[in-house]
Amino acid sequence: MAAVSHNSTPSASMNLIAVGATHKTASIEQREQLAFSEDETKTLLSELIDGGLLSEAMLVSTCNRTELYAVPALPEVDANYLKDFLIERKHARKDVRRDHFFSLMACGAAKHLFEVVSGVDSMILGESQISGQVKNAYRIAVESKATGALLNKLSHAAFSVSKRVKSETKLSDGAISVSYAAVELARKIFSDLSSKQILLVGAGETAELAAIHLRDKGARRIFITNRTAERAEKLSRQILMKETGGVIAFESFKTRLHDFDIIICAVGDAGELISAAELDAAMRQRKHNTLLLLDLGVPRNIDAKAATLYNVFLKDVDDLKLIIDKNVELRRAELPKVQAIVNEELIAFEQWHNTLQVAPTIRELQAKFEDIKKLELERIRHKVSPEQFAMMEQLADRILGKVLHLPISALKSPVDTAQTLISKLNLVRSIFELGEAEK
Amino acid sequence: MGNSLSFFTLALPISYLAATAAYSLNFFSTTASFKQLTRPALLAVTLLHCAYLLVMTFHQTFPPIASLHQIMSMIAFTLLTTYLFIELTTDEVSTGAFVLFAAFLFQLCSSAFIAETHTLDTSFKNPILATHILAALLGYSAIAVAGVYSLLYIMMLRQIQTNKFGTLFERLPNLETLETMSLRAVGFGFTFLTVAFISGAAWIPQSDGRFTFGDPKLIGLIMVWVIYGASLLLRQRLGLQGKRMAVTLAAGFLFSFLSMTAMNFFSSRFHAIQ
Numbered sequence: 001m002a003a004v005s006h007n008s009t010p011s012a013s014m015n016l017i018a019v020g021a022t023h024k025t026a027s028i029e030q031r032e033q034l035a036f037s038e039d040e041t042k043t044l045l046s047e048l049i050d051g052g053l054l055s056e057a058m059l060v061s062t063c064n065r066t067e068l069y070a071v072p073a074l075p076e077v078d079a080n081y082l083k084d085f086l087i088e089r090k091h092a093r094k095d096v097r098r099d100h101f102f103s104l105m106a107c108g109a110a111k112h113l114f115e116v117v118s119g120v121d122s123m124i125l126g127e128s129q130i131s132g133q134v135k136n137a138y139r140i141a142v143e144s145k146a147t148g149a150l151l152n153k154l155s156h157a158a159f160s161v162s163k164r165v166k167s168e169t170k171l172s173d174g175a176i177s178v179s180y181a182a183v184e185l186a187r188k189i190f191s192d193l194s195s196k197q198i199l200l201v202g203a204g205e206t207a208e209l210a211a212i213h214l215r216d217k218g219a220r221r222i223f224i225t226n227r228t229a230e231r232a233e234k235l236s237r238q239i240l241m242k243e244t245g246g247v248i249a250f251e252s253f254k255t256r257l258h259d260f261d262i263i264i265c266a267v268g269d270a271g272e273l274i275s276a277a278e279l280d281a282a283m284r285q286r287k288h289n290t291l292l293l294l295d296l297g298v299p300r301n302i303d304a305k306a307a308t309l310y311n312v313f314l315k316d317v318d319d320l321k322l323i324i325d326k327n328v329e330l331r332r333a334e335l336p337k338v339q340a341i342v343n344e345e346l347i348a349f350e351q352w353h354n355t356l357q358v359a360p361t362i363r364e365l366q367a368k369f370e371d372i373k374k375l376e377l378e379r380i381r382h383k384v385s386p387e388q389f390a391m392m393e394q395l396a397d398r399i400l401g402k403v404l405h406l407p408i409s410a411l412k413s414p415v416d417t418a419q420t421l422i423s424k425l426n427l428v429r430s431i432f433e434l435g436e437a438e439k
Numbered sequence: 440m441g442n443s444l445s446f447f448t449l450a451l452p453i454s455y456l457a458a459t460a461a462y463s464l465n466f467f468s469t470t471a472s473f474k475q476l477t478r479p480a481l482l483a484v485t486l487l488h489c490a491y492l493l494v495m496t497f498h499q500t501f502p503p504i505a506s507l508h509q510i511m512s513m514i515a516f517t518l519l520t521t522y523l524f525i526e527l528t529t530d531e532v533s534t535g536a537f538v539l540f541a542a543f544l545f546q547l548c549s550s551a552f553i554a555e556t557h558t559l560d561t562s563f564k565n566p567i568l569a570t571h572i573l574a575a576l577l578g579y580s581a582i583a584v585a586g587v588y589s590l591l592y593i594m595m596l597r598q599i600q601t602n603k604f605g606t607l608f609e610r611l612p613n614l615e616t617l618e619t620m621s622l623r624a625v626g627f628g629f630t631f632l633t634v635a636f637i638s639g640a641a642w643i644p645q646s647d648g649r650f651t652f653g654d655p656k657l658i659g660l661i662m663v664w665v666i667y668g669a670s671l672l673l674r675q676r677l678g679l680q681g682k683r684m685a686v687t688l689a690a691g692f693l694f695s696f697l698s699m700t701a702m703n704f705f706s707s708r709f710h711a712i713q
Binding site for chain 1 (some may be wrong): 488598602608609613615616619681682683
């Protein structure tokens with residue numbers, strides 16, 4: 001298998017540039033200034049393409065990155081030109097400089113897009129939202145008629161990378177947020193969340209995320225209680241639990257503790273809300289059936305002594321952090337597999353690109369031999385019967401096919417560098433006297 | 440017959456090992472595709488062992504339970520059958536390696552010693568006695584499987600309680616499923632122990648006085664039957680859920696194992712397997 005050059009030196013053959021500011025190169029304030037809405041993206045792409053600066057372009061703009069993938073149409077359009085263009089476009093010259101951007105060329109740019117779409121380059125390793133965001137960026141570029149053969153192929157290769165990473169690796173497995181880890185822990189204790197009664201104490205951001213994760217994992221009976229009833233109502237509506245769940249008055253939720261299999265407390269500044277004695281009474285009422293208490297509040301909302309009650313699982317933020325650390329470690333262990341997929345797809349992409357370069361030479365080679373065949377066959381047309389001529393023509397086709405198979409295969413075979421490809425093309429053209437290659 | 444026996448002697452432990460390997464790969468590896476190997480491997484070894492039992496039954500005109508080596512192979516089969524029942528009713532494949540490895544060991548011992556068997560006790564031709572032995576083996580195997588699941592439950596519980604989220608936490612099913620699996624195994628085992636109890640009682644008049652109500656294994660069987668019956672029927676009333684249930688079932692398994700082993704020393708020849 002051929003090695004692929006991933007450095008940032010421009011390939012003579014692949015005219016692709018990627019420039020961008022990401023969470024690795026720029027601060028959040030700088031990234032905010034460079035963020036593009038969908039309408040702004042469409043306008044930018046139209047301007048770049050219609051203005052004759054680029055022949056193809058795609059802009060990926062998310063909260064963590066603004067990246068432009070471009071096929072320049074003019075020699076003067078280089079990485080710095082594009083960086084300046086983006087900075088000027090967003091009037092961000094005051095805070096953003098060229099060195100807040102990365103720039104990559106050819107295979108380096110392609111590899112970067114593959115890493116972005118697979119979640120390797122994300123702030124949260126393996127986050128899956130990015131693949132949808134890149135698909136959206138491609139859709140906008142297609143709608144703006146800003147894509148051509150190169151970016152179409154590159155984008156589809158990137159989606160293939162994303163699909164393979166999802167199916168062949170566990171890069172996105174495991175919870176890496178406290179609220180998600182809480183739900184994952186619940187799933188390690190209970191088999192079916194849809195049959196469990198769940199109480200959410202609090203309606204803030206953490207409670208909201210926990211409720212959404214619970215709903216996504218099949219929970220149907222989620223009840224919410226909050227000091228401000230309106231916020232509880234709003235969250236209940238948001239997670240669509242009006243029929244099977246609902247809102248419980250904050251003043252009376254403790255009288256119903258025994259009804260619940262999972263209680264999640266996420267009240268920020270309330271201190272202890274539920275005592276061990278109250279939980280002990282609730283456990284007696286529920287005949288000691290398993291109860292999971294998830295205390296996501298800081299300071300903690302549940303008396304730590306409750307952990308000693310029989311069949312009660314009490315976990316706080318620090319406990320859940322251990323699950324997160326473990327999952328991050330597991331995701332990191334998947335990186336070699338992801339890199340292998342990226343490299344395989346990169347080689348396939350580069351080979352596809354090489355075939356674009358060699359296609360004219362192959363066509364000329366086939367045409368030249370076809371002419372020779374026709375010339376030689378014409379010489380004997382009148383010396384043989386039509387049946388014999390047809391047989392000889394078939395024979396000539398078979399011989400030509402076999403003779404041309406070797407040079408065509410050699411041209412299509414993987415190469416280490418663009419220079420090798422050019423050398424190979426020149427050699428074949430020289431041997432078979434094909435003349436100067438078309439520009 | 441010799442050729443068939445040689446084939447099964449070799450093929451059975453290999454197929455058990457292959458099934459154990461498939462389930463172990465699924466448990467320990469992070470590659471998701473190993474899961475696809477598990478069910479076919481399980482069904483293949485089940486079919487192969489069924490074929491062996493049919494061939495042997497046809498050949499010796501009664502089920503292959505007439506020697507220690509045949510009994511060991513039958514134990515492997517009953518462990519397999521119990522596991523198959525649990526997997527099919529819970530659709531959970533992650534625990535197969537633990538049960539199938541035990542079944543593999545029994546089958547390996549059986550295959551390694553089977554050539555030494557020359558004479559068979561023909562009293563096993565009696566269908567009631569054969570039913571009694573088969574049901575008892577299925578019952579005790581299911582209790583052993585319930586013991587395995589209870590131990591896995593306790594290990595999983597320990598990992599969750601101590602925040603040591605290791606491989607078992609990652610790969611084992613959740614606590615509720617493990618509890619369901621051990622209860623299914625107990626239910627399965629209790630049913631067959633009941634059959635063993637009834638068929639054993641029915642065989643008394645035909646035992647030519649070789650069997651008495653003082654037989655240690657009968658006493659052991661009654662005790663195990665009562666313990667597991669009470670565990671199942673009075674589970675809610677006794678508050679036997681979660682860890683208490685797991686500890687009870689693990690202790691029950693230990694008691695069954697020890698009572699079977701100890702009582703073998705005091706058993707009459709009738710119940711002692713040659």
